Amino acid sequence: MKYTTLLIVFIFSLAFNAYAEEQKLADFLRSFDYDTRIEMKAGVRELVDLLHEGKAQLIDIRFHEEYKAWHMGVGTNIPLDELPNRLDELDKNKIIVTACPHKDRAIIAMTYLRTKGYETMYLKDGLIGLAEFLRGDNAKDFIEQTFK
Structure with a gap:
């Protein structure tokens, strides 16, 4: 049971990190403007x-x-x-x-x-x-x- 709980926490942690990285790129793209281009x-x-x-x-x-x-x-x-x-x-x-x-x-x-x-x-x-x-x-x- 203990290992199953740890495995589930680990999987959710990986999924959250992947989502956070995707959000950083999305945030960069959303904030992109003419000033950023320069x-x-x-x-x-x-x-x-x-x-x-x-x-x-x-x-x-x-x-x-x-x-x-x-x-x-x-x-x-x-x-x-x-x-x-x-x-x-x-x-x-x-x-x-x-x-x-x-x-x-x-x-x-x-x-x-x-x-x-x-x-x-x-x-x-x-x-x-x-x-x-x-x-x-x-x-x-x-x-x-x-x-x-």
């Missing part, structure tokens, strides 16, 4: 400024193989499929900026993290845009200011 996007220049100021953490959500093939030298690689299990690597005191080559996976990661209570944006120009920006003098300035 606030959720970070341009390359804005990201660079936030990183220089120590206000942001860049999360590269590409697969490990993509990251090994090339990466920017700044940020943390947490593939999208590993994100739920690696939340402890995120700094709750910073804006989390998610990025991938374009922006599709970054948007998914940003949405997920917002439902978890993080202040999050996605890099609207993608890592391709960041690589394009960080050439020549911009690269030199970025390295000098970011890694003082």
Whole structure:
């Protein structure tokens, strides 16, 4: 009897948690407006400024193989499929900026993290845009200011 009661409590607990997660996403969607649409996007220049100021953490959500093939030298690689299990690597005191080559996976990661209570944006120009920006003098300035 004791085990049956514990099992029932456990099952209800799982169901409640699933419902609560669904509600967080529903709440995010219900509150979505024009301001949210603007606030959720970070341009390359804005990201660079936030990183220089120590206000942001860049999360590269590409697969490990993509990251090994090339990466920017700044940020943390947490593939999208590993994100739920690696939340402890995120700094709750910073804006989390998610990025991938374009922006599709970054948007998914940003949405997920917002439902978890993080202040999050996605890099609207993608890592391709960041690589394009960080050439020549911009690269030199970025390295000098970011890694003082």
